[in-house]
Amino acid sequence: MNNIGLQKDYSEEAVGKLNAYLSSLQIAYMNVRGYHWNIVGKQFFVLHSKFEEVYNNLNEMADEVAERILILGGKPLHSFSEYLKISEINEQTNVSSADDTVKNLLEETRKLLATEREILSFASENGDEGTVGMLSEYIGEQEKMIWMLNAQLK
Secondary structure (H helix, E strand, C coil), X not given: CXXXXXXXXXXXXXXXXXXHHHHHHHHHHHHHHHHHHHCCCCCHHHHHHHHXXXXXXXXXHHHHHHHHHHHCCCCCCCCHHXXXXXXXXXXXXCCCCHHHHHHHHHHHHHHHHHHHHHHHHHHHHCCCHHHHHHHHHHHHHHHHHHHHHHHHHC
């Protein structure tokens, strides 16, 4: 057992999954910063503000995930070279149109949601209510974001 009463084997595997998720969050964060900085066109004011809200949220999520990794007895990854190797999200460059930024963010959010659901299921099967609670909150946020991004593209 680890310090919080979870099986060590589970905790080690959970840390690996959470580090991969953290990597995706960090790449998504940088992508959205780029969308925020580079957006042009008629939707500039709305999207510029929305992207700032999104990257601030991703930053908070990354911090919470890193802390959860530490609580489970692991070490959070903290270099972009490591993130790029295991992230489910690819880095984006030179994206500035409203449609492209929103489509990219929609795809990135879908990938985060899929990973969250996978880790939540794994954590639930192993009695890790702390991880389940954190991810349950994120899932609701991602589902709402997907709904909003789809509405933006119509």
